[in-house]
Amino acid sequence: MRTDREPVTVIGLGNLGRVVAEAFLRDGHPTTVWNRSAARAEALAARGAAVAGTAAEAIAAGELVLVTVLDPPAAREVLSGAADAVRGRALVNLTSGTPDDAREVAAWAREQGAAYLHGAVYAVPETIGTEQSSLNYSGSEEVHQRWRHRLDLLGRGTFLGPEPGLASGxxxxxxxxxxxxxxxxxxxxxxxxxxxxxxxxxxxxxxxxxxxxxxxxxxxxxxxxxxxxxxxxxxxxxxxxxxxxxxxxxxxxxxxxxxxxxxxxxxxxxxxxxxxxxxxxxxxxxxxxxx
Known part of the structure; x- marks a missing residue:
């Protein structure tokens, strides 16, 4: 494991979350993962990922936190249950939803002292991290600038603007x-x-x-x-x-x-x-x- 890479957290280990975590592990990032069903983390643990017992523990372990859960209600439930851990974190939500969903989570993140970037993925999971993968982002320009080169591990990224719902739009x-x-x-x-x-x-x-x-x-x-x-x-x-x-x-x-x-x-x-x-x-x- 390289020591010059920032710690990253991936919340949700479905088809998308699993390959997102794998991309950061390949690049040498200390990667902490959490999933409601812990069995889904076993293969990643074998590749060097740290498996957190709770979402809050996982969020606390990473400077960059990527949320890749099933749907917006699941994202809100997981994050609200870990509200004390998100302050100061860069939250990048890759969960598909409507523009209003993104705006709601962005407003909640601001209230908790976290910076929020919403992402929309244009790829099947197998192509994440290849030339066939691209992502649109909107929300915190600071988060995008700070983490752009790391997010590019997932695919070609385009920042659309500061309005959080724009990527979902x-x-x-x-x-x-x-x-x-x-x-x-x-x-x-x-x-x-x-x-x-x-x-x-x-x-x-x-x-x-x-x-x-x-x-x-x-x-x-x-x-x-x-x-x-x-x-x-x-x-x-x-x-x-x-x-x-x-x-x-x-x-x-x-x-x-x-x-x-x-x-x-x-x-x-x-x-x-x-x-x-x-x-x-x-x-x-x-x-x-x-x-």
Whole structure:
């Protein structure tokens, strides 16, 4: 164990917490770990981690404390039970949640005299610490600056700003887009199977089409930010017709249209309000209540 490395604590040893602890151990950091189920710490103990008996003991042992528990309620419960130990610590919370969750824990940390940084991880656990891993952070700029090079052990880090909920704001928006894309893929696979086409046959063509489509998202983004939907390349009326055709085809093949109807309803609302010639991007106004 190197003696020039700062002590680090990892709270929570699920799939993410385990690999986070391993990354710091590999770099020679004295690493203390705690998990509600102590058995999960055994493999890390064999690699040199110190296993604390309580969360408070673990937090007291580390200058940098990373929280990687299941969900925000678990994070609040663990930290509130160790309130006396967090003063003066740098808390980096990698637990997924909403922007309000991050703001709530940040406010609590300030009251306890701790500095708070929220992180959102963009990686599967197996890629933590590799070039395929990246993290967004928001909250205490001091914590990010002080610990940036150590946090980079987990992946490429980007500091978004001092508002604690900002990293989560990006995170839930990105994940909403991801799940929407997965829903579209599953619907496409079901339609292909109904037509006697294998998903593995369909996917290369779908990926090629989507790759060509992705630049349009940047155009849509500018239109949404400017609230200027005068672009004519992909009108609401044209997409309303296209969606109606796909829905008819799905129903004819016996494939439920539950993934398509929500988008069709957003488009229908805009066309009914007289915006059929506007860009498809204007459908976002239906989500925002813009009419």
């Amino acid at each position: 990006y995170d839930v928006a990105v994940l909403a887009g991801m799940y929407g894309a997965i829903g579209g893929f599953l619907h496409a696979a079901a339609m292909a199977r109904a037509a006697g086409i294998g998903a593995t046959e369909l996917t290369p063509k779908l990926v090629s089409w989507l790759t060509d489509l992705f630049p349009a998202l940047s155009t849509f983004a500018r239109e949404i930010d400017d609230r200027d939907y005068s672009g004519e390349e992909s009108s609401l009326a044209m997409n309303q017709s296209g969606l109606a055709t796909i829905i008819r085809a799905s129903r004819a093949q016996g494939v439920p249209v539950t993934t398509l109807l929500p988008l069709k309803e957003l488009v229908d609302r805009q066309v009914a309000a007289g915006h059929g010639a506007a860009s498809l991007a204007r459908a976002v106004e239906s989500l925002e209540g813009g009419g």
